Amino acid sequence: NAGVTQTPKFQVLKTGQSMTLQCAQDMNHEYMSWYRQDPGMGLRLIHYSVGAGITDQGEVPNGYNVSRSTTEDFPLRLLSAAPSQTSVYFCASSYSRQGAGGELFFGEGSRLTVL
Amino acid sequence: QQQVKQSPQSLIVQKGGIPIINCAYENTAFDYFPWYQQFPGKGPALLIAIRPDVSEKKEGRFTISFNKSAKQFSLHIMDSQPGDSATYFCAAPGSARQLTFGSGTQLTVLP
Numbered sequence: 001n002a003g004v005t006q007t008p009k010f011q012v013l014k015t016g017q018s019m020t021l022q023c024a025q026d027m028n029h030e031y032m033s034w035y036r037q038d039p040g041m042g043l044r045l046i047h048y049s050v051g052a053g054i055t056d057q058g059e060v061p062n063g064y065n066v067s068r069s070t071t072e073d074f075p076l077r078l079l080s081a082a083p084s085q086t087s088v089y090f091c092a093s094s095y096s097r098q099g100a101g102g103e104l105f106f107g108e109g110s111r112l113t114v115l
Numbered sequence: 116q117q118q119v120k121q122s123p124q125s126l127i128v129q130k131g132g133i134p135i136i137n138c139a140y141e142n143t144a145f146d147y148f149p150w151y152q153q154f155p156g157k158g159p160a161l162l163i164a165i166r167p168d169v170s171e172k173k174e175g176r177f178t179i180s181f182n183k184s185a186k187q188f189s190l191h192i193m194d195s196q197p198g199d200s201a202t203y204f205c206a207a208p209g210s211a212r213q214l215t216f217g218s219g220t221q222l223t224v225l226p
Contacts, residue, residue, distance in 0.1 A: 004158070033213070040124065042204060043159070043216040058213065059116065090158050097212040101147045101166070104214070106158030 002026050006091050006107035013081040013114045021076040021110050023091030031094045031102060032074040036060065036087040037109070043090065049074055050097070081114045088112075117141055117209030121217025128195055129225050136190045136220045138205035145208035150179065150190050151216075153202045162203070163190070195224045 007022045025032065033048035045058030049068040063085060065077040074093075078085060089110045094102035120139045128134045140148075149164035165172045165179040165188065172179045176193040192199055202221050206214040 035216075040218055042119075042121070042218040045213055045215075048213060056211065059215070092158070100145060100208070100212050101164070103149075103161045103164075104151070104159070106160065108156070108158050 004091055004093055004105050004107040006089075006110050008110060009108070010111050011113070013078075013112065015081060015083060015114060017081050019078050019081065021078075021089055021091075021112070023074045023076065023107060024072050025074075025091075025093040025105070026072065027093060027095075027105065028071060029093035029095050029105070030071065031097060032068065033058070033092050033094075033104075034064070034066065034074070034076045035090045035092065036085075037090060038087050046076065046089075078112075081112075083114045086112060086114045117143060117207055117215040119205060119207050119215050119217040121205050121220060123220060124218065125221045125223075127223045127225065130196060132195050132224070134192050134195055134199075134222055134224075136203055136205070136222070137187065138189065138207070138217050139185075139187045140207035140215075141186065143208050145212055147208055148179070148181065148188050149206050149214070150177075151204045151206065153204065153219075155201075159202075159204060192222075195222075197224045197226050200224050 034046040035043040047066040049055045091107045092104040096102035151159035152162040153159040178191040181188045205217040209215040
């Protein structure tokens with residue numbers, strides 16, 4: 001079982017460059033989300049989706065863009081990378097809403113460094 | 116916006132000890148409080164969760180204690196093992212039923 005697959009696992013960008021972090025899940029989950037993990041900050045929600053064609057902002061959405069054209073895929077786009085976006089990014093999916101008891105299944109993360 | 120305060124930031128115990136991690140949350144309209152466990156280089160995974168119609172839930176060596184009036188809940192690990200060394204995150208529901216996570220506790224269990 002693949003679960004939640006994130007690519008790339010590591011990426012180095014220069015300030016101002018753009019890139020897309022890919023996320024795919026094979027569990028037919030309606031709910032998908034992106035988090036960033038920084039030391040001492042825990043996991044902070046960037047964007048989330050409750051189904052194909054529906055996305056919404058989380059706690060820290062600035063500088064990021066998402067779309068959800070299929071149930072399986074939820075890419076995260078960095079529009080113009082900044083050093084403050086250096087972080088580990090996690091994609092997660094769940095069968096139901098997280099806060100209503102939906103277990104989150106996380107990918108293994110994408111470590112991004114912005115120089 | 117939901118705030119979740121988690122403590123301590125790091126914790127070192129001897130094998131067999133009982134580490135305790137505490138979390139406090141603000142108002143929430145939804146009752147579901149999970150703990151996630153993360154090993155180095157991996158994504159977090161659900162460890163145990165509680166709905167506070169009960170004050171305590173046990174799964175193996177892991178126990179959640181919940182105090183709804185104080186808006187606090189804690190994770191206890193009985194007979195801790197070196198394999199329990201990981202980062203632990205608590206979470207509470209926020210707006211739109213999305214989870215807000217605590218800042219994490221790095222647990223080290225010495226052999």
